[in-house]
Amino acid sequence: MKPRWAQQAGSLGPAVFRRYLATAGWESSERSKTWRYTCDHATGPVTVDVPKRQEFLDYERRVVELVEILATVEERTPSSVLFDLGYPAADKLAFRFESTEIQSGTISIDDAWRIRGAQRQLLLSAAHSVLEPLAHHPRLSKTEAVEFLASCRAAPPRAGSYVAPVLVPVAPAMGQTGLDDPFPRRVTKLLATALRATSDALDSGQDELLLTGARSGLSSNLLGAFSELRPPGQGYLEVSFTWAPGRKAPDTPRVVRFEHTLFDAMAEAARVLRETTPSPGTTLEGYFTKLERSPRDTTAPGEVALVAQVEERPNSTQVYMTLSAQAYQAALDAHGDAARVRVTGTLARNGRRFVLRNPGDVVRVLDDDDT
Amino acid sequence: MTPQQQREEVSKAYVAAVAAQGGFKLGTWTQDDDCLDVTVGAAGTLGGGTLAGPKLDLQLKASTDQGHDHPEHIAWSLSRAHYDKLRHDAVLPRLLVVLMLPEKLEHSVEHGADKLVMRRCAYWTCLLGADAIRGTAESTTVHLAKANVFSPDALKSLLEKVSREETL
Numbered sequence: 229m230k231p232r233w234a235q236q237a238g239s240l241g242p243a244v245f246r247r248y249l250a251t252a253g254w255e256s257s258e259r260s261k262t263w264r265y266t267c268d269h270a271t272g273p274v275t276v277d278v279p280k281r282q283e284f285l286d287y288e289r290r291v292v293e294l295v296e297i298l299a300t301v302e303e304r305t306p307s308s309v310l311f312d313l314g315y316p317a318a319d320k321l322a323f324r325f326e327s328t329e330i331q332s333g334t335i336s337i338d339d340a341w342r343i344r345g346a347q348r349q350l351l352l353s354a355a356h357s358v359l360e361p362l363a364h365h366p367r368l369s370k371t372e373a374v375e376f377l378a379s380c381r382a383a384p385p386r387a388g389s390y391v392a393p394v395l396v397p398v399a400p401a402m403g404q405t406g407l408d409d410p411f412p413r414r415v416t417k418l419l420a421t422a423l424r425a426t427s428d429a430l431d432s433g434q435d436e437l438l439l440t441g442a443r444s445g446l447s448s449n450l451l452g453a454f455s456e457l458r459p460p461g462q463g464y465l466e467v468s469f470t471w472a473p474g475r476k477a478p479d480t481p482r483v484v485r486f487e488h489t490l491f492d493a494m495a496e497a498a499r500v501l502r503e504t505t506p507s508p509g510t511t512l513e514g515y516f517t518k519l520e521r522s523p524r525d526t527t528a529p530g531e532v533a534l535v536a537q538v539e540e541r542p543n544s545t546q547v548y549m550t551l552s553a554q555a556y557q558a559a560l561d562a563h564g565d566a567a568r569v570r571v572t573g574t575l576a577r578n579g580r581r582f583v584l585r586n587p588g589d590v591v592r593v594l595d596d597d598d599t
Numbered sequence: 600m601t602p603q604q605q606r607e608e609v610s611k612a613y614v615a616a617v618a619a620q621g622g623f624k625l626g627t628w629t630q631d632d633d634c635l636d637v638t639v640g641a642a643g644t645l646g647g648g649t650l651a652g653p654k655l656d657l658q659l660k661a662s663t664d665q666g667h668d669h670p671e672h673i674a675w676s677l678s679r680a681h682y683d684k685l686r687h688d689a690v691l692p693r694l695l696v697v698l699m700l701p702e703k704l705e706h707s708v709e710h711g712a713d714k715l716v717m718r719r720c721a722y723w724t725c726l727l728g729a730d731a732i733r734g735t736a737e738s739t740t741v742h743l744a745k746a747n748v749f750s751p752d753a754l755k756s757l758l759e760k761v762s763r764e765e766t767l
Contacts, residue, residue, distance in 0.1 A: 230629060259650060260764055261690050275652060277690070285687040286656060293626075293638075 230292070233310050237295050238288030244313055245278045245294060251473030262290075269301055311383070311393070312470050318381075318395040319416040320470040323347065326389040327463025327488065335390050339460045343392055344382060349453035351394070352377050354419040357445040358411065364448040364505035366539070366575070376411055400474020413475060418445040420469050420480040426454065430490045438497035448501035455495035462488050502539070503577050510575035512536040512547055512584065513593055516563040521556055530556035534571060538582055549573065549584040558590040568593040602704060607635055609707050610661035610698045613717055614639070620751040623758065634658040634681075638691065639754065646759025653761035655754075656691045659721075661698040672742040673697050673722050679737050685726040692767050694723045694757075695741070696749050721749035723757075725767045 246263060250256065254265035254276075261284070262277035276294045279287050295313075299306040312320060323343070325335065335343075355373035356365045368374075383393035398413045409417070422445030429437035438446055459465050466485045471477035514536030521530030529550050538545040549571065551559055562569045573587035600608070611628060618625050618639050626638035640654035660675065667673050675697050677685070685695055698721035700707050709716040722743040732739045747753070760767055 279690045283688075284690045285684055286689040286691055286693070289656075290690045 231306065233295075233307055234288055234292045236314070237291045237310055238282075240291065240313055241282055242278050242280060245291065248313055248473050249276070249278070267301070274301055312473075315383075315395050317400060317472055317474055318397045319413065319472050320383075321394045321396065321416065321419070322391055322466075322468045322470070323393070323457065324389055324391045324466040324468070325459045325463065326466070327459040327461040329461030330390045330459075330463070333385070333390055335460055340385075340392075342456055346453050346456035347382070347392065347394055348377065349456070350419070350450060351380055351396075351415065353447055353449035353453055354422065354445055355411075355415045357422070357442070357447055357450065358414045358418050361442045361445065362447055362505070363439070363442040363501045364507060366507035366510055368449060372411065376415060379412065398472040398475055400472070401476065409475065413472075413478075416469065416471075417478045417480060419450075420478065420484075422446050422450055423454075423467055423484045424481050426451070426494065427484045427486060430486070430493055435493045435497065438494070439501060446497075448498045448505065451494045451501065452498035455491045455498060458491035459488050464488060506574045506576035506585065508574040509572065510584070511570060511572040512538070512575070513568060513570045514544065514547075515566070515568060516559050517546065519556070519560055519563060526557075527553045529553060530559075532556065532559050534569070534584070538575070545582055547575070547582040547584050548578075549587045551587060551590065555587065555590045558592075562590060562592055605704055606661040606663065606700060609700065609704070609717070610659050610721070611635060611637075612708075613698055613721060614657065614659060614696070614749075616717065617721075617749060617751050617754055621755045621758075623754060631658070634660055634695075639758075641758050641762075645755070645762040648759060648762025648764065650762045650764055653758045654691050655757060655761060656689070656693040657696050657723075658685065658693065659696045659698065661700055661721075663700045663702055663704055665699075665702055667697070668699055669742075670745075672744050673699060674740050674742055676738055676740050679732050679739070682726070682729075682732060682739050682741070686729045686731070688727065692725060692727065692757075692761060694725050694767075695743070696721050696723045697743055698749075723747045723749045723753070727767070 249265045254267045257264050262279050264275060264277050266273055266275045274297065276297050277290065278294065279290050281287070295306045295309050298309045302309060329335065352368045352373055353365065355376045356368055356370055359370055359373060379397055381395040383395050385392055396412050396416050399410055408414070422441070425441050425444040425446060426438060429435060438451060457465055464485055464487045466483060468483040469480070512534055514534045516532050517535050518533035519530060522528055529552055531548065532551055533546045533548050535544045535546055538547060559569070570591045570593050571584065571587050573584040576583055576585055614637065615625060623639050623641050626640070629636045637657050637659070638654050639657060640652060642652060644651050645653055667675060685693060699719050701718050707718055709718070722745060724741060724743045724747060726741065757767060
């Protein structure tokens with residue numbers, strides 16, 4: 229019986245297969261009707277033939293055989309091989325969820341929504357860490373990272389357990405230039421490194437290592453996003469990377485697996501990093517509620533508290549800061565007028581308190597600013 | 600099992616026996632154009648050839664109708680579409696193999712403690728490059744020469760030719 233994917237295989241031209249095999253390191257030779265590719269496998273040399281022309285009557289049948297051999301060599305399903313053949317110029321990240329609540333490869337709509345949102349945050353976080361490896365990114369809004377995210381594609385979920393693939397387009401390499409990889413490949417490589425670091429830390433019970441891995445891409449943002457990828461119910465998540473064949477594959481693990489019991493630790497690490505990492509350039513808007521300065525010295529700095537919305541906290545929070553004499557006077561005036569103000573500085577934690585270090589000028593927020 | 604299914608299973612057994620006797624491997628059976636389809640292949644090079652792993656595609660038909668059987672050939676009718684497919688260029692050489700079975704199907708296989716006998720014989724032809732059907736006829740009759748017996752030796756010879764990249 230012809231497999232269901234035979235027609236799809238037959239629709240791919242010879243060049244697709246040739247590029248795939250060449251990039252995977254298969255040696256080629258030319259025959260009268262085919263290009264023959266060979267590679268060494270644990271069980272011995274393996275040979276496949278790529279027909280030279282799609283017009284051959286048995287083209288579909290021959291490429292079906294080719295895909296089946298590739299699936300055996302690569303130890304995965306023919307469908308997944310075919311999927312990669314169809315999207316050659318992309319790193320493919322497959323998030324495979326296996327759990328008691330996944331039936332017939334389907335999950336609840338709420339879970340599907342959550343997973344896609346978390347994937348988005350994961351990629352955005354990794355992209356920001358490529359630009360600047362921080363333990364916490366106050367905002368995920370850098371242009372290059374946002375543009376990178378816009379280029380990524382969500383592939384259709386695959387059959388079997390629930391698989392939510394993501395495609396990251398990566399341009400093929402052009403000769404041996406010694407140039408850095410393009411930005412998208414740097415992101416997927418960092419993501420693979422970060423996931424491996426996370427897995428190693430959690431598997432060995434050294435959860436605290438998650439707090440010192442900023443250079444490996446471990447930020448509060450990435451860990452928070454990844455914690456949102458917990459499988460529904462009890463089970464596990466397996467993330468696999470298939471590298472775009474047109475560019476040398478990085479030396480990072482291909483597959484990383486996370487049991488459902490590990491996701492709470494990730495969420496907690498994300499929280500700790502978020503709340504203990506200073507965030508420079510943070511702008512807060514709110515109202516002053518406390519102002520303290522020695523009444524005898526009006527030229528001295530003063531302590532104030534600003535009630536403002538801080539990051540993802542649901543309610544307004546008091547943020548303490550020391551203002552210069554001039555800024556303190558502005559704060560005093562604003563407080564007297566019940567005016568809303570804006571202050572920029574480095575947001576940090578001091579025990580249980582939020583503090584704004586190096587605050588700049590106190591600027592009144594005009595009514596027009598709210599529109 | 601219907602008589603047609605029986606004929607198909609007997610013909611599969613015939614091809615499997617011929618291939619096995621020659622040490623050749625059979626691929627997965629499929630159905631195409633009302634024919635059973637299978638690929639038979641060998642490992643390594645054969646007959647001094649340079650192409651390793653030579654293979655052939657077989658399109659198999661079987662019949663108990665002795666009307667196909669003539670002194671020098673088997674006459675077999677093919678639809679225009681099927682005939683054109685068999686003429687068409689392909690990666691692997693493609694043979695039409697017709698197994699002529701005894702008039703009574705139950706005589707096809709005889710079993711005893713000392714032997715298992717399969718009666719009658721299959722013949723092959725290769726239609727690659729054959730002339731197109733003229734006019735508007737929807738079918739044509741091809742002749743499979745009785746000299747082209749589908750036997751273990753014949754199969755070996757065919758695969759050797761494939762390995763030497765010669766025309767069949």
